[in-house]
Amino acid sequence: MSVLIFTENRNGTFPGYIRELVTWGRQLADRMQMQAVVLSPGEVKEETLAGLGKYGAGRVLCVRVPDPDVMDNRFYADVIMKVAEKVHAEIFLFAHSNTGKALAPVIAAKYGAAYVSAVTGIPEQANPFVVRKKIFSGKVFTDIRMKTGKKVMTLAPHAVEAVAAYREVTPEILSVGLDKARITTRRLDVHTSQGKVLLTDANVVVSGGRGMQNPGNFSLLEELAGLLGGAVACTRPVSDEGWRPADEHAGQTGKIIAPDLYFAFGISGAIQHLAGVSSSKVIAAVNTDPDAPIFEAADYGVVADAMTFLPKLIEAVKRRKSP
Numbered sequence: 561m562s563v564l565i566f567t568e569n570r571n572g573t574f575p576g577y578i579r580e581l582v583t584w585g586r587q588l589a590d591r592m593q594m595q596a597v598v599l600s601p602g603e604v605k606e607e608t609l610a611g612l613g614k615y616g617a618g619r620v621l622c623v624r625v626p627d628p629d630v631m632d633n634r635f636y637a638d639v640i641m642k643v644a645e646k647v648h649a650e651i652f653l654f655a656h657s658n659t660g661k662a663l664a665p666v667i668a669a670k671y672g673a674a675y676v677s678a679v680t681g682i683p684e685q686a687n688p689f690v691v692r693k694k695i696f697s698g699k700v701f702t703d704i705r706m707k708t709g710k711k712v713m714t715l716a717p718h719a720v721e722a723v724a725a726y727r728e729v730t731p732e733i734l735s736v737g738l739d740k741a742r743i744t745t746r747r748l749d750v751h752t753s754q755g756k757v758l759l760t761d762a763n764v765v766v767s768g769g770r771g772m773q774n775p776g777n778f779s780l781l782e783e784l785a786g787l788l789g790g791a792v793a794c795t796r797p798v799s800d801e802g803w804r805p806a807d808e809h810a811g812q813t814g815k816i817i818a819p820d821l822y823f824a825f826g827i828s829g830a831i832q833h834l835a836g837v838s839s840s841k842v843i844a845a846v847n848t849d850p851d852a853p854i855f856e857a858a859d860y861g862v863v864a865d866a867m868t869f870l871p872k873l874i875e876a877v878k879r880r881k882s883p
């Protein structure tokens with residue numbers, strides 16, 4: 561029996577969270593005495609596929625989909641189920657990404673399997689199979705028992721560190737008899753914004769709240785984000801006021817993000833904002849109010865005026881970057 565780990569790629573490379581997913585899948589498989597099998601659909605080079613062995617994949621299977629622009633979850637669900645049959649998959653793991661969140665419930669519904677999203681911990685044992693996740697905007701952990709034979713989960717971002725296990729694997733290209741007639745949705749065109757890092761992809765996010773005082777001061781955040789190769793985000797009141805575009809608003813009603821580093825400048829740390837950013841690996845906050853709730857969520861905190869602190873930080877980053 562196996563744990564089937566679905567690894568989506570972006571233009572032939574795996575996002576960082578896929579390494580976390582494979583690490584977690586391997587640890588779970590080891591504990592359940594199953595094999596960790598990676599399934600990667602699409603066009604990924606063999607050496608990139610083999611790289612997943614470094615994180616402990618026992619087998620790496622690749623199904624070459626007929627058309628790189630296929631965007632059809634029912635088609636991918638068919639692919640997953642055909643592969644699952646071949647490898648006797650009992651547990652299905654997905655990243656908690658847009659792709660994972662779309663596919664995992666489909667697989668669960670097809671098998672009548674239990675489904676838990678954004679899991680944070682590995683079950684201690686196979687029976688009872690109990691997983692942990694955060695609820696109430698990340699304020700509380702809950703343990704959920706999954707009772708069905710087959711189980712489907714998505715992994716919360718940064719729930720585990722990607723840890724090397726160094727297993728040698730030779731990727732296998734699988735043919736599973738794809739039914740092209742099942743493809744009903746295709747991508748026709750792609751428009752990319754030039755020179756801008758997508759907020760949901762960014763490893764570093766520089767975010768501002770009402771404490772930034774006025775829209776002009778966000779140029780400081782743009783400069784810092786540019787230096788760090790990151791993206792700019794904001795709180796909801798900031799986008800409601802029209803200081804920043806609505807697609808930068810993070811939180812319960814905005815984007816859910818989990819960068820490696822999240823800077824919060826002039827952000828109070830309301831629960832609705834934290835709901836969208838608290839999975840960040842490291843949070844650094846700058847606020848004039850030492851009692852601001854953001855400091856409870858932050859790993860690093862500075863009590864300072866953002867407009868005084870930011871130029872100094874920008875200068876320090878520039879000095880660090882200059883040869």
Ligand SMILES: Cc1cc2nc3c(=O)[nH]c(=O)nc-3n(C[C@H](O)[C@H](O)[C@H](O)COP(=O)(O)OP(=O)(O)OC[C@H]3O[C@@H](n4cnc5c(N)ncnc54)[C@H](O)[C@@H]3O)c2cc1C
Nearest residue numbers: 769770771795796811812813826828830832833848849866
């Ligand atoms: C149903 C619902 C959904 C919501 N969804 C979201 C959501 O998705 N995302 C979201 O962000 N909010 C959301 N909100 C709003 C949320 O409750 C807060 O009101 C909002 O996050 C506060 O934004 P803020 O931190 O920018 O502003 P404020 O709460 O006004 O905080 C400003 C902070 O800046 C500090 N400050 C002031 N001057 C400076 C300075 N010069 N330098 C440094 N710090 C300074 C202040 O001490 C303060 O802590 C939602 C609310 C509701 C009711």
